[in-house]
Amino acid sequence: MFSGFMIHAWTVATIVAVVAGLVGFFVVLRGSAFVAHAIPNGSFAGAAAASLVGINTLVGFGVFALFGAVSISALGHRGRHDVATALTLVLMLGLGALFVTLSVDYTPEVYSLLFGEILGVSVSQLIPTAGLAFVCVTAIALLYRPLMLSSLLPDVAEARGIATARIDLAFLAVVALATTMTVPVVGTLLIFSLMIGAPAAARSFTDKPLNAIALSVVIALAVVWAAIALSYQTNYPVGFFVGTLSAACYTVGRAWAASRRNANSGRAINPPASRGEPATGRITLNA
Amino acid sequence: MSAQLAAIFDPGFFTSQIVQVAATVSAFAAIVCGTVGVFTVIRGQSFAGEALGDISTTGGSGAFLVAVGPLWGFGVAAVAAAAVMELIGIQRPRGRDLATGIVLGAGLGLAALFLYLDSVNHSTTGATVSIVFGSMFTITSSAIPAVIAFSALAVCLVTALGRPLLLSSISPELAAARGIPVRFVGVAYLLALAIAIAIAAFTIGTILSTALLVGPAAIALRLTRSPARAIAAAAAIGIAATWLSILLAYDSYDWYHQSGKSWPVSFFVVTLIFLGYLLAGLPRRLRRQREIAPELPRG
Numbered sequence: 001m002f003s004g005f006m007i008h009a010w011t012v013a014t015i016v017a018v019v020a021g022l023v024g025f026f027v028v029l030r031g032s033a034f035v036a037h038a039i040p041n042g043s044f045a046g047a048a049a050a051s052l053v054g055i056n057t058l059v060g061f062g063v064f065a066l067f068g069a070v071s072i073s074a075l076g077h078r079g080r081h082d083v084a085t086a087l088t089l090v091l092m093l094g095l096g097a098l099f100v101t102l103s104v105d106y107t108p109e110v111y112s113l114l115f116g117e118i119l120g121v122s123v124s125q126l127i128p129t130a131g132l133a134f135v136c137v138t139a140i141a142l143l144y145r146p147l148m149l150s151s152l153l154p155d156v157a158e159a160r161g162i163a164t165a166r167i168d169l170a171f172l173a174v175v176a177l178a179t180t181m182t183v184p185v186v187g188t189l190l191i192f193s194l195m196i197g198a199p200a201a202a203r204s205f206t207d208k209p210l211n212a213i214a215l216s217v218v219i220a221l222a223v224v225w226a227a228i229a230l231s232y233q234t235n236y237p238v239g240f241f242v243g244t245l246s247a248a249c250y251t252v253g254r255a256w257a258a259s260r261r262n263a264n265s266g267r268a269i270n271p272p273a274s275r276g277e278p279a280t281g282r283i284t285l286n287a
Numbered sequence: 288m289s290a291q292l293a294a295i296f297d298p299g300f301f302t303s304q305i306v307q308v309a310a311t312v313s314a315f316a317a318i319v320c321g322t323v324g325v326f327t328v329i330r331g332q333s334f335a336g337e338a339l340g341d342i343s344t345t346g347g348s349g350a351f352l353v354a355v356g357p358l359w360g361f362g363v364a365a366v367a368a369a370a371v372m373e374l375i376g377i378q379r380p381r382g383r384d385l386a387t388g389i390v391l392g393a394g395l396g397l398a399a400l401f402l403y404l405d406s407v408n409h410s411t412t413g414a415t416v417s418i419v420f421g422s423m424f425t426i427t428s429s430a431i432p433a434v435i436a437f438s439a440l441a442v443c444l445v446t447a448l449g450r451p452l453l454l455s456s457i458s459p460e461l462a463a464a465r466g467i468p469v470r471f472v473g474v475a476y477l478l479a480l481a482i483a484i485a486i487a488a489f490t491i492g493t494i495l496s497t498a499l500l501v502g503p504a505a506i507a508l509r510l511t512r513s514p515a516r517a518i519a520a521a522a523a524i525g526i527a528a529t530w531l532s533i534l535l536a537y538d539s540y541d542w543y544h545q546s547g548k549s550w551p552v553s554f555f556v557v558t559l560i561f562l563g564y565l566l567a568g569l570p571r572r573l574r575r576q577r578e579i580a581p582e583l584p585r586g
Binding site (some may be wrong): 028031036039087097101189239242246247 | 328331333334336337338375384385387388389390391392393394395396397398399400403492495497498501502505532550551553554556558559560561564
Protein backbone atom coordinates (compact mmCIF):
# COMPACT_ATOMS: atom_id res chain seq x y z
CA MET A 1 0.00 0.00 0.00
CA PHE A 2 2.94 2.37 0.51
CA SER A 3 5.22 1.22 -2.28
CA GLY A 4 5.91 2.11 -5.92
CA PHE A 5 3.13 3.96 -7.69
CA MET A 6 1.16 4.36 -4.48
CA ILE A 7 3.75 6.83 -3.19
CA HIS A 8 2.76 9.27 -5.94
CA ALA A 9 -0.90 8.84 -5.10
CA TRP A 10 -0.28 9.63 -1.42
CA THR A 11 1.86 12.68 -2.28
CA VAL A 12 -0.58 14.15 -4.77
CA ALA A 13 -3.55 13.46 -2.52
CA THR A 14 -1.84 15.27 0.33
CA ILE A 15 -1.14 18.35 -1.82
CA VAL A 16 -4.69 18.32 -3.17
CA ALA A 17 -6.20 18.02 0.29
CA VAL A 18 -4.20 20.96 1.65
CA VAL A 19 -5.20 23.23 -1.23
CA ALA A 20 -8.84 22.06 -1.21
CA GLY A 21 -9.10 22.61 2.54
CA LEU A 22 -7.65 26.10 2.25
CA VAL A 23 -9.45 27.35 -0.86
CA GLY A 24 -12.62 25.51 0.12
CA PHE A 25 -12.82 27.41 3.39
CA PHE A 26 -13.36 30.63 1.44
CA VAL A 27 -15.70 28.90 -0.99
CA VAL A 28 -17.94 27.95 1.92
CA LEU A 29 -17.54 31.34 3.59
CA ARG A 30 -18.59 33.17 0.43
CA GLY A 31 -21.41 30.76 -0.28
CA SER A 32 -20.01 29.99 -3.72
CA ALA A 33 -20.53 26.24 -3.67
CA PHE A 34 -22.11 26.42 -7.11
CA VAL A 35 -19.05 28.14 -8.59
CA ALA A 36 -16.74 25.59 -6.99
CA HIS A 37 -18.82 22.91 -8.65
CA ALA A 38 -19.10 24.64 -12.02
CA ILE A 39 -15.48 25.54 -12.68
CA PRO A 40 -13.95 22.07 -12.17
CA ASN A 41 -16.87 20.39 -13.88
CA GLY A 42 -16.89 22.67 -16.91
CA SER A 43 -13.16 22.75 -17.42
CA PHE A 44 -13.20 19.09 -18.22
CA ALA A 45 -14.23 20.26 -21.69
CA GLY A 46 -10.78 21.86 -21.89
CA ALA A 47 -9.12 18.49 -21.50
CA ALA A 48 -11.28 17.05 -24.26
CA ALA A 49 -10.42 20.02 -26.50
CA ALA A 50 -6.72 19.64 -25.74
CA SER A 51 -6.80 15.97 -26.67
CA LEU A 52 -8.63 16.85 -29.90
CA VAL A 53 -5.98 19.33 -31.06
CA GLY A 54 -3.14 17.35 -29.50
CA ILE A 55 -1.74 19.60 -26.77
CA ASN A 56 -1.09 19.02 -23.07
CA THR A 57 -4.38 18.45 -21.22
CA LEU A 58 -3.18 20.63 -18.35
CA VAL A 59 -3.12 23.63 -20.72
CA GLY A 60 -6.65 22.86 -21.88
CA PHE A 61 -7.79 22.62 -18.28
CA GLY A 62 -6.18 25.90 -17.34
CA VAL A 63 -7.60 27.83 -20.29
CA PHE A 64 -11.15 26.56 -19.76
CA ALA A 65 -11.04 27.02 -15.99
CA LEU A 66 -9.93 30.64 -16.36
CA PHE A 67 -12.48 31.23 -19.12
CA GLY A 68 -15.17 29.92 -16.76
CA ALA A 69 -14.02 32.18 -13.93
CA VAL A 70 -13.99 35.28 -16.14
CA SER A 71 -17.33 34.44 -17.75
CA ILE A 72 -19.07 33.85 -14.42
CA SER A 73 -17.65 37.06 -13.05
CA ALA A 74 -18.64 39.07 -16.15
CA LEU A 75 -22.17 37.71 -16.59
CA GLY A 76 -23.17 37.80 -12.94
CA HIS A 77 -23.82 41.16 -11.40
CA ARG A 78 -23.71 42.43 -7.84
CA GLY A 79 -22.57 39.14 -6.40
CA ARG A 80 -25.49 37.18 -7.89
CA HIS A 81 -23.81 34.42 -9.87
CA ASP A 82 -26.66 31.95 -9.91
CA VAL A 83 -27.93 31.94 -13.49
CA ALA A 84 -24.59 33.09 -14.94
CA THR A 85 -22.83 30.14 -13.33
CA ALA A 86 -25.42 27.66 -14.58
CA LEU A 87 -25.24 28.92 -18.15
CA THR A 88 -21.43 29.12 -18.22
CA LEU A 89 -21.26 25.59 -16.86
CA VAL A 90 -23.62 24.10 -19.41
CA LEU A 91 -21.93 25.97 -22.25
CA MET A 92 -18.59 24.46 -21.29
CA LEU A 93 -20.12 21.03 -20.79
CA GLY A 94 -21.85 21.27 -24.16
CA LEU A 95 -18.50 21.99 -25.80
CA GLY A 96 -17.10 19.05 -23.85
CA ALA A 97 -19.83 16.78 -25.24
CA LEU A 98 -18.95 17.94 -28.75
CA PHE A 99 -15.21 17.40 -28.32
CA VAL A 100 -15.73 13.98 -26.78
CA THR A 101 -17.90 12.98 -29.74
CA LEU A 102 -15.44 14.29 -32.31
CA SER A 103 -12.33 12.75 -30.81
CA VAL A 104 -12.76 9.07 -31.44
CA ASP A 105 -10.36 7.66 -28.89
CA TYR A 106 -11.42 9.74 -25.93
CA THR A 107 -14.58 8.12 -24.59
CA PRO A 108 -13.16 5.88 -21.86
CA GLU A 109 -11.29 8.81 -20.37
CA VAL A 110 -14.52 10.68 -19.63
CA TYR A 111 -15.05 8.52 -16.59
CA SER A 112 -11.60 9.16 -15.18
CA LEU A 113 -11.94 12.89 -15.76
CA LEU A 114 -15.26 13.08 -13.97
CA PHE A 115 -14.44 10.70 -11.18
CA GLY A 116 -10.67 10.80 -10.95
CA GLU A 117 -7.82 8.39 -11.32
CA ILE A 118 -5.65 9.19 -8.37
CA LEU A 119 -4.10 5.74 -8.31
CA GLY A 120 -2.69 6.30 -11.81
CA VAL A 121 -0.72 9.45 -11.02
CA SER A 122 2.73 9.59 -12.61
CA VAL A 123 5.90 11.47 -11.65
CA SER A 124 5.46 13.92 -14.53
CA GLN A 125 2.18 15.12 -12.98
CA LEU A 126 3.72 15.67 -9.57
CA ILE A 127 5.79 18.75 -10.36
CA PRO A 128 3.09 20.90 -12.05
CA THR A 129 0.67 19.94 -9.27
CA ALA A 130 3.09 21.03 -6.57
CA GLY A 131 3.90 24.25 -8.45
CA LEU A 132 0.27 25.26 -8.94
CA ALA A 133 -0.49 24.36 -5.33
CA PHE A 134 2.24 26.73 -4.22
CA VAL A 135 0.78 29.53 -6.38
CA CYS A 136 -2.70 28.92 -4.91
CA VAL A 137 -1.52 29.00 -1.31
CA THR A 138 0.54 32.15 -1.92
CA ALA A 139 -2.38 33.89 -3.62
CA ILE A 140 -4.70 33.09 -0.72
CA ALA A 141 -2.08 34.32 1.76
CA LEU A 142 -1.74 37.60 -0.13
CA LEU A 143 -5.49 38.07 -0.51
CA TYR A 144 -6.27 36.91 3.02
CA ARG A 145 -7.46 40.10 4.73
CA PRO A 146 -9.44 41.77 1.90
CA LEU A 147 -10.87 38.39 0.93
CA MET A 148 -11.99 37.67 4.47
CA LEU A 149 -13.54 41.09 4.91
CA SER A 150 -15.32 41.12 1.54
CA SER A 151 -16.64 37.61 2.18
CA LEU A 152 -18.07 38.35 5.61
CA LEU A 153 -19.05 42.01 5.36
CA PRO A 154 -19.16 43.09 1.71
CA ASP A 155 -20.63 46.53 2.57
CA VAL A 156 -17.93 47.33 5.09
CA ALA A 157 -15.26 46.15 2.65
CA GLU A 158 -16.62 48.45 -0.04
CA ALA A 159 -16.78 51.37 2.37
CA ARG A 160 -13.13 50.78 3.19
CA GLY A 161 -12.24 51.10 -0.48
CA ILE A 162 -11.70 47.43 -1.24
CA ALA A 163 -12.70 46.68 -4.84
CA THR A 164 -15.00 43.75 -4.06
CA ALA A 165 -15.63 42.96 -7.72
CA ARG A 166 -11.90 42.65 -8.34
CA ILE A 167 -11.43 40.53 -5.22
CA ASP A 168 -14.25 38.33 -6.47
CA LEU A 169 -12.57 37.84 -9.83
CA ALA A 170 -9.22 37.16 -8.15
CA PHE A 171 -10.81 34.55 -5.92
CA LEU A 172 -12.53 32.87 -8.87
CA ALA A 173 -9.15 32.77 -10.61
CA VAL A 174 -7.65 31.02 -7.57
CA VAL A 175 -10.48 28.47 -7.69
CA ALA A 176 -9.71 28.01 -11.40
CA LEU A 177 -6.02 27.43 -10.65
CA ALA A 178 -6.79 24.98 -7.87
CA THR A 179 -9.06 23.20 -10.32
CA THR A 180 -6.40 23.04 -13.01
CA MET A 181 -3.89 21.41 -10.71
CA THR A 182 -6.24 18.94 -9.11
CA VAL A 183 -8.79 17.82 -11.65
CA PRO A 184 -6.44 15.98 -14.01
CA VAL A 185 -5.31 13.76 -11.15
CA VAL A 186 -8.35 13.45 -8.93
CA GLY A 187 -11.37 14.24 -11.10
CA THR A 188 -14.02 16.93 -10.80
CA LEU A 189 -16.04 15.10 -8.17
CA LEU A 190 -13.28 14.60 -5.65
CA ILE A 191 -12.15 18.20 -5.65
CA PHE A 192 -15.68 19.51 -5.30
CA SER A 193 -16.56 17.23 -2.39
CA LEU A 194 -13.36 18.16 -0.59
CA MET A 195 -13.81 21.88 -1.18
CA ILE A 196 -17.30 21.83 0.31
CA GLY A 197 -17.47 18.98 2.80
CA ALA A 198 -14.29 19.49 4.81
CA PRO A 199 -14.58 23.28 5.36
CA ALA A 200 -18.31 23.06 6.09
CA ALA A 201 -17.61 20.43 8.73
CA ALA A 202 -14.73 22.49 10.15
CA ARG A 203 -16.94 25.56 10.52
CA SER A 204 -19.34 23.62 12.73
CA PHE A 205 -16.57 23.06 15.27
CA THR A 206 -14.96 26.49 15.56
CA ASP A 207 -15.71 30.15 14.90
CA LYS A 208 -12.14 31.41 14.67
CA PRO A 209 -11.05 31.76 11.01
CA LEU A 210 -7.50 30.45 11.35
CA ASN A 211 -8.58 27.49 13.48
CA ALA A 212 -11.33 26.72 11.00
CA ILE A 213 -8.87 26.79 8.08
CA ALA A 214 -6.45 24.50 9.90
CA LEU A 215 -9.23 22.11 10.90
CA SER A 216 -10.59 22.17 7.35
CA VAL A 217 -7.18 21.12 5.99
CA VAL A 218 -6.91 18.37 8.62
CA ILE A 219 -10.37 17.00 7.79
CA ALA A 220 -9.63 17.11 4.05
CA LEU A 221 -6.39 15.19 4.64
CA ALA A 222 -8.14 12.60 6.80
CA VAL A 223 -10.89 12.10 4.22
CA VAL A 224 -8.48 11.71 1.31
CA TRP A 225 -6.12 9.38 3.14
CA ALA A 226 -8.97 7.21 4.38
CA ALA A 227 -10.47 7.16 0.87
CA ILE A 228 -7.24 6.02 -0.75
CA ALA A 229 -6.70 3.32 1.85
CA LEU A 230 -10.29 2.07 1.48
CA SER A 231 -10.09 2.23 -2.29
CA TYR A 232 -6.86 0.23 -2.23
CA GLN A 233 -8.45 -2.41 -0.02
CA THR A 234 -11.81 -2.74 -1.76
CA ASN A 235 -10.95 -1.79 -5.36
CA TYR A 236 -13.94 0.56 -5.47
CA PRO A 237 -13.38 4.05 -6.98
CA VAL A 238 -11.71 6.69 -4.80
CA GLY A 239 -14.40 9.22 -5.69
CA PHE A 240 -17.08 7.12 -4.03
CA PHE A 241 -15.26 7.14 -0.69
CA VAL A 242 -14.34 10.83 -0.89
CA GLY A 243 -17.92 11.81 -1.70
CA THR A 244 -19.54 9.78 1.05
CA LEU A 245 -16.86 10.46 3.70
CA SER A 246 -17.09 14.23 3.07
CA ALA A 247 -20.84 14.13 3.50
CA ALA A 248 -20.41 12.04 6.65
CA CYS A 249 -18.00 14.62 8.11
CA TYR A 250 -20.50 17.37 7.41
CA THR A 251 -23.28 15.39 9.09
CA VAL A 252 -21.13 14.87 12.20
CA GLY A 253 -20.28 18.58 12.24
CA ARG A 254 -23.93 19.57 11.99
CA ALA A 255 -24.92 17.16 14.75
CA TRP A 256 -22.14 18.55 16.99
CA ALA A 257 -23.24 22.13 16.31
CA ALA A 258 -26.87 21.26 17.00
CA SER A 259 -26.11 19.50 20.28
CA ARG A 260 -23.99 22.44 21.43
CA ARG A 261 -26.73 24.87 20.54
CA ASN A 262 -29.21 22.85 22.57
CA ALA A 263 -26.86 22.85 25.56
CA ASN A 264 -26.40 26.62 25.27
CA SER A 265 -30.03 27.50 24.81
CA GLY A 266 -30.79 26.36 28.36
CA ARG A 267 -28.55 29.07 29.75
CA ALA A 268 -28.97 32.07 27.50
CA ILE A 269 -31.10 33.17 24.62
CA ASN A 270 -29.13 33.15 21.38
CA PRO A 271 -28.28 36.66 20.24
CA PRO A 272 -29.87 37.64 16.93
CA ALA A 273 -27.72 37.25 13.83
CA SER A 274 -25.13 40.00 14.03
CA ARG A 275 -25.54 42.96 11.74
CA GLY A 276 -22.59 45.11 10.77
CA GLU A 277 -19.11 44.78 12.16
CA PRO A 278 -18.68 42.87 15.42
CA ALA A 279 -18.13 45.28 18.29
CA THR A 280 -14.95 43.57 19.39
CA GLY A 281 -13.29 44.24 16.05
CA ARG A 282 -12.34 40.58 15.81
CA ILE A 283 -13.77 38.70 12.92
CA THR A 284 -15.74 35.62 13.81
CA LEU A 285 -17.65 33.41 11.43
CA ASN A 286 -21.11 33.61 12.91
CA ALA A 287 -22.31 36.25 10.46
CA MET B 288 -37.03 25.94 -53.94
CA SER B 289 -37.21 22.25 -53.14
CA ALA B 290 -33.44 22.03 -53.67
CA GLN B 291 -32.90 24.71 -51.04
CA LEU B 292 -35.29 22.98 -48.67
CA ALA B 293 -33.45 19.73 -49.22
CA ALA B 294 -30.22 21.48 -48.32
CA ILE B 295 -31.68 22.62 -45.00
CA PHE B 296 -33.59 19.46 -44.18
CA ASP B 297 -31.42 16.50 -45.06
CA PRO B 298 -33.30 13.69 -46.84
CA GLY B 299 -35.46 11.61 -44.53
CA PHE B 300 -35.67 14.20 -41.77
CA PHE B 301 -39.46 14.33 -41.56
CA THR B 302 -40.10 10.66 -42.15
CA SER B 303 -37.50 9.40 -39.68
CA GLN B 304 -39.23 7.89 -36.66
CA ILE B 305 -36.17 8.56 -34.53
CA VAL B 306 -36.46 12.27 -35.23
CA GLN B 307 -40.21 12.25 -34.52
CA VAL B 308 -39.72 10.59 -31.14
CA ALA B 309 -36.88 12.97 -30.26
CA ALA B 310 -38.98 15.98 -31.23
CA THR B 311 -41.97 14.79 -29.19
CA VAL B 312 -39.97 14.03 -26.07
CA SER B 313 -38.02 17.26 -26.25
CA ALA B 314 -41.21 19.30 -26.70
CA PHE B 315 -42.61 17.87 -23.45
CA ALA B 316 -39.29 18.42 -21.72
CA ALA B 317 -39.23 22.04 -22.91
CA ILE B 318 -42.77 22.72 -21.68
CA VAL B 319 -42.15 21.22 -18.24
CA CYS B 320 -38.77 22.92 -17.87
CA GLY B 321 -40.20 26.25 -18.99
CA THR B 322 -42.95 26.06 -16.39
CA VAL B 323 -40.75 24.91 -13.53
CA GLY B 324 -37.66 26.83 -14.66
CA VAL B 325 -39.21 30.30 -14.36
CA PHE B 326 -39.69 29.67 -10.64
CA THR B 327 -36.20 28.18 -10.36
CA VAL B 328 -34.71 31.41 -11.68
CA ILE B 329 -36.96 33.62 -9.51
CA ARG B 330 -36.13 31.59 -6.40
CA GLY B 331 -32.41 31.54 -7.25
CA GLN B 332 -32.30 27.75 -7.12
CA SER B 333 -30.23 27.09 -10.25
CA PHE B 334 -27.73 25.20 -8.15
CA ALA B 335 -30.42 22.89 -6.80
CA GLY B 336 -31.49 22.19 -10.38
CA GLU B 337 -27.91 21.52 -11.44
CA ALA B 338 -27.30 19.30 -8.42
CA LEU B 339 -30.48 17.28 -9.00
CA GLY B 340 -29.42 16.84 -12.61
CA ASP B 341 -25.99 15.60 -11.63
CA ILE B 342 -27.40 13.32 -8.97
CA SER B 343 -29.75 11.76 -11.48
CA THR B 344 -26.53 10.41 -13.00
CA THR B 345 -26.54 8.19 -9.94
CA GLY B 346 -30.07 7.06 -10.76
CA GLY B 347 -29.28 6.55 -14.43
CA SER B 348 -26.22 4.42 -13.72
CA GLY B 349 -28.08 2.53 -11.00
CA ALA B 350 -30.93 1.84 -13.42
CA PHE B 351 -28.41 0.60 -15.97
CA LEU B 352 -27.00 -1.70 -13.31
CA VAL B 353 -30.35 -3.33 -12.51
CA ALA B 354 -31.57 -3.04 -16.14
CA VAL B 355 -34.65 -0.82 -15.82
CA GLY B 356 -35.44 2.21 -17.99
CA PRO B 357 -33.17 5.22 -17.34
CA LEU B 358 -36.15 7.58 -16.91
CA TRP B 359 -37.19 5.72 -13.76
CA GLY B 360 -33.66 5.86 -12.41
CA PHE B 361 -33.45 9.60 -13.07
CA GLY B 362 -36.82 10.19 -11.43
CA VAL B 363 -36.18 8.14 -8.28
CA ALA B 364 -32.72 9.62 -7.71
CA ALA B 365 -33.84 13.22 -8.27
CA VAL B 366 -36.85 12.91 -5.95
CA ALA B 367 -34.78 11.19 -3.25
CA ALA B 368 -32.07 13.87 -3.48
CA ALA B 369 -34.68 16.63 -3.29
CA ALA B 370 -36.06 15.02 -0.13
CA VAL B 371 -32.62 14.90 1.51
CA MET B 372 -31.91 18.53 0.59
CA GLU B 373 -35.20 19.49 2.18
CA LEU B 374 -34.40 17.41 5.29
CA ILE B 375 -31.11 19.25 5.82
CA GLY B 376 -33.37 22.24 5.36
CA ILE B 377 -31.31 25.38 5.71
CA GLN B 378 -33.45 28.30 4.68
CA ARG B 379 -30.88 31.04 4.07
CA PRO B 380 -29.63 31.02 0.45
CA ARG B 381 -25.96 30.58 1.41
CA GLY B 382 -26.64 27.69 3.74
CA ARG B 383 -29.05 26.23 1.20
CA ASP B 384 -26.34 26.17 -1.44
CA LEU B 385 -24.06 24.42 1.02
CA ALA B 386 -26.66 21.74 1.79
CA THR B 387 -27.18 21.29 -1.94
CA GLY B 388 -23.44 20.91 -2.42
CA ILE B 389 -23.09 18.28 0.28
CA VAL B 390 -25.93 16.20 -1.17
CA LEU B 391 -24.43 16.65 -4.63
CA GLY B 392 -21.02 15.44 -3.46
CA ALA B 393 -22.44 12.34 -1.81
CA GLY B 394 -24.67 11.65 -4.82
CA LEU B 395 -21.77 11.90 -7.25
CA GLY B 396 -19.79 9.55 -5.03
CA LEU B 397 -22.52 6.95 -5.47
CA ALA B 398 -22.57 7.66 -9.20
CA ALA B 399 -18.85 6.92 -9.35
CA LEU B 400 -19.48 3.58 -7.67
CA PHE B 401 -22.43 2.64 -9.88
CA LEU B 402 -20.66 3.58 -13.10
CA TYR B 403 -17.65 1.58 -11.96
CA LEU B 404 -19.88 -1.44 -11.26
CA ASP B 405 -21.61 -0.90 -14.63
CA SER B 406 -18.32 -1.10 -16.46
CA VAL B 407 -17.27 -4.17 -14.46
CA ASN B 408 -20.55 -6.08 -14.77
CA HIS B 409 -21.48 -5.18 -18.33
CA SER B 410 -17.95 -4.72 -19.67
CA THR B 411 -18.89 -1.49 -21.40
CA THR B 412 -17.44 1.99 -21.25
CA GLY B 413 -20.18 3.67 -23.29
CA ALA B 414 -22.60 3.90 -20.36
CA THR B 415 -20.85 6.91 -18.81
CA VAL B 416 -21.08 9.01 -21.94
CA SER B 417 -24.65 8.12 -22.88
CA ILE B 418 -25.96 8.70 -19.35
CA VAL B 419 -24.00 11.87 -18.75
CA PHE B 420 -24.44 13.52 -22.14
CA GLY B 421 -27.68 11.89 -23.21
CA SER B 422 -28.40 10.53 -26.62
CA MET B 423 -31.69 11.88 -27.87
CA PHE B 424 -31.63 9.78 -31.02
CA THR B 425 -31.64 6.53 -29.05
CA ILE B 426 -34.93 7.21 -27.24
CA THR B 427 -37.55 4.66 -28.23
CA SER B 428 -41.21 5.49 -28.76
CA SER B 429 -42.16 3.19 -25.85
CA ALA B 430 -40.81 5.82 -23.45
CA ILE B 431 -43.27 8.49 -24.62
CA PRO B 432 -46.23 7.58 -22.34
CA ALA B 433 -44.02 7.76 -19.23
CA VAL B 434 -42.63 11.11 -20.36
CA ILE B 435 -46.15 12.47 -20.87
CA ALA B 436 -47.28 11.20 -17.46
CA PHE B 437 -44.31 12.74 -15.66
CA SER B 438 -44.71 16.02 -17.56
CA ALA B 439 -48.41 16.24 -16.68
CA LEU B 440 -47.61 15.58 -13.02
CA ALA B 441 -45.00 18.34 -12.83
CA VAL B 442 -47.08 20.93 -14.69
CA CYS B 443 -50.18 20.12 -12.59
CA LEU B 444 -48.14 20.46 -9.41
CA VAL B 445 -46.85 23.91 -10.38
CA THR B 446 -50.28 25.05 -11.57
CA ALA B 447 -51.89 23.85 -8.36
CA LEU B 448 -49.33 25.73 -6.29
CA GLY B 449 -49.91 28.78 -8.49
CA ARG B 450 -50.01 32.14 -6.74
CA PRO B 451 -48.79 30.98 -3.30
CA LEU B 452 -45.68 29.59 -5.01
CA LEU B 453 -45.10 32.85 -6.85
CA LEU B 454 -45.52 34.95 -3.73
CA SER B 455 -43.31 32.74 -1.56
CA SER B 456 -40.68 32.77 -4.32
CA ILE B 457 -40.56 36.55 -4.55
CA SER B 458 -40.96 37.36 -0.86
CA PRO B 459 -40.99 34.48 1.65
CA GLU B 460 -41.64 36.87 4.55
CA LEU B 461 -44.70 38.40 2.94
CA ALA B 462 -46.01 34.95 2.03
CA ALA B 463 -45.53 33.72 5.59
CA ALA B 464 -47.31 36.81 6.92
CA ARG B 465 -50.26 36.01 4.69
CA GLY B 466 -50.48 32.54 6.17
CA ILE B 467 -49.04 30.62 3.23
CA PRO B 468 -47.23 27.45 4.41
CA VAL B 469 -43.91 28.46 2.83
CA ARG B 470 -42.08 25.30 3.83
CA PHE B 471 -44.75 23.04 2.36
CA VAL B 472 -44.87 25.05 -0.85
CA GLY B 473 -41.07 24.75 -1.04
CA VAL B 474 -41.21 20.97 -0.67
CA ALA B 475 -43.92 20.57 -3.31
CA TYR B 476 -41.98 22.84 -5.64
CA LEU B 477 -38.77 20.85 -5.11
CA LEU B 478 -40.72 17.72 -6.11
CA ALA B 479 -41.84 19.38 -9.34
CA LEU B 480 -38.23 20.46 -9.94
CA ALA B 481 -37.01 16.90 -9.45
CA ILE B 482 -39.52 15.57 -12.00
CA ALA B 483 -38.65 18.29 -14.51
CA ILE B 484 -34.97 17.50 -14.11
CA ALA B 485 -35.58 13.79 -14.63
CA ILE B 486 -37.31 14.48 -17.95
CA ALA B 487 -34.64 16.97 -19.03
CA ALA B 488 -31.87 14.53 -18.08
CA PHE B 489 -33.59 11.85 -20.12
CA THR B 490 -33.67 14.22 -23.10
CA ILE B 491 -30.31 15.98 -23.18
CA GLY B 492 -28.25 14.12 -20.57
CA THR B 493 -27.82 14.52 -16.84
CA ILE B 494 -25.18 17.22 -16.65
CA LEU B 495 -26.74 19.36 -19.37
CA SER B 496 -30.29 19.19 -18.02
CA THR B 497 -29.69 22.52 -16.26
CA ALA B 498 -29.43 24.18 -19.66
CA LEU B 499 -33.02 23.32 -20.51
CA LEU B 500 -34.26 24.18 -17.02
CA VAL B 501 -32.52 27.50 -16.40
CA GLY B 502 -31.68 28.76 -19.91
CA PRO B 503 -35.07 29.37 -21.55
CA ALA B 504 -36.51 30.65 -18.26
CA ALA B 505 -33.65 33.12 -17.82
CA ILE B 506 -34.07 34.35 -21.40
CA ALA B 507 -37.83 34.70 -20.94
CA LEU B 508 -37.42 36.65 -17.69
CA ARG B 509 -35.09 39.04 -19.49
CA LEU B 510 -37.79 39.65 -22.11
CA THR B 511 -40.91 39.97 -19.97
CA ARG B 512 -41.78 40.69 -16.35
CA SER B 513 -45.16 38.95 -16.26
CA PRO B 514 -44.79 35.43 -14.81
CA ALA B 515 -47.51 33.87 -16.98
CA ARG B 516 -46.03 35.32 -20.14
CA ALA B 517 -42.54 34.30 -19.01
CA ILE B 518 -43.67 30.68 -18.60
CA ALA B 519 -45.23 30.65 -22.08
CA ALA B 520 -42.15 32.31 -23.58
CA ALA B 521 -39.79 29.92 -21.79
CA ALA B 522 -41.69 26.88 -23.09
CA ALA B 523 -41.68 28.31 -26.63
CA ILE B 524 -37.97 29.14 -26.49
CA GLY B 525 -37.21 25.67 -25.14
CA ILE B 526 -39.14 23.98 -27.95
CA ALA B 527 -37.51 26.20 -30.58
CA ALA B 528 -34.03 25.52 -29.22
CA THR B 529 -34.45 21.75 -28.99
CA TRP B 530 -36.13 21.34 -32.38
CA LEU B 531 -33.55 23.50 -34.14
CA SER B 532 -30.85 21.47 -32.40
CA ILE B 533 -32.36 18.20 -33.57
CA LEU B 534 -32.34 19.55 -37.13
CA LEU B 535 -28.74 20.78 -36.84
CA ALA B 536 -27.58 17.51 -35.30
CA TYR B 537 -29.34 15.55 -38.04
CA ASP B 538 -27.68 17.69 -40.71
CA SER B 539 -24.28 17.65 -39.01
CA TYR B 540 -23.67 14.05 -40.01
CA ASP B 541 -21.28 15.04 -42.78
CA TRP B 542 -19.81 18.26 -41.35
CA TYR B 543 -16.68 16.85 -39.79
CA HIS B 544 -15.22 14.45 -42.29
CA GLN B 545 -12.81 12.49 -40.16
CA SER B 546 -15.42 11.31 -37.70
CA GLY B 547 -18.42 10.49 -39.89
CA LYS B 548 -20.86 10.80 -37.01
CA SER B 549 -23.40 13.41 -36.09
CA TRP B 550 -22.64 16.12 -33.54
CA PRO B 551 -24.39 15.74 -30.19
CA VAL B 552 -27.84 17.36 -29.95
CA SER B 553 -27.02 18.57 -26.44
CA PHE B 554 -24.17 20.68 -27.77
CA PHE B 555 -26.49 22.58 -30.10
CA VAL B 556 -29.14 23.02 -27.41
CA VAL B 557 -26.65 24.51 -25.00
CA THR B 558 -25.00 26.78 -27.55
CA LEU B 559 -28.31 28.12 -28.89
CA ILE B 560 -29.57 28.80 -25.37
CA PHE B 561 -26.37 30.57 -24.34
CA LEU B 562 -26.46 32.78 -27.46
CA GLY B 563 -30.13 33.51 -26.78
CA TYR B 564 -29.31 34.58 -23.23
CA LEU B 565 -26.63 36.99 -24.45
CA LEU B 566 -28.93 38.39 -27.17
CA ALA B 567 -31.81 38.83 -24.73
CA GLY B 568 -29.55 40.95 -22.55
CA LEU B 569 -28.71 43.31 -25.41
CA PRO B 570 -31.82 45.55 -25.40
CA ARG B 571 -31.42 46.34 -21.72
CA ARG B 572 -27.72 47.06 -22.12
CA LEU B 573 -28.35 49.34 -25.12
CA ARG B 574 -31.08 51.18 -23.24
CA ARG B 575 -28.78 51.69 -20.28
CA GLN B 576 -26.06 53.04 -22.55
CA ARG B 577 -28.49 55.43 -24.21
CA GLU B 578 -29.50 56.69 -20.79
CA ILE B 579 -25.93 57.19 -19.71
CA ALA B 580 -24.61 58.53 -23.02
CA PRO B 581 -25.83 62.17 -22.79
CA GLU B 582 -24.06 62.58 -19.46
CA LEU B 583 -20.72 61.51 -20.83
CA PRO B 584 -18.34 64.27 -21.96
CA ARG B 585 -17.81 64.30 -25.71
CA GLY B 586 -14.52 64.00 -27.53
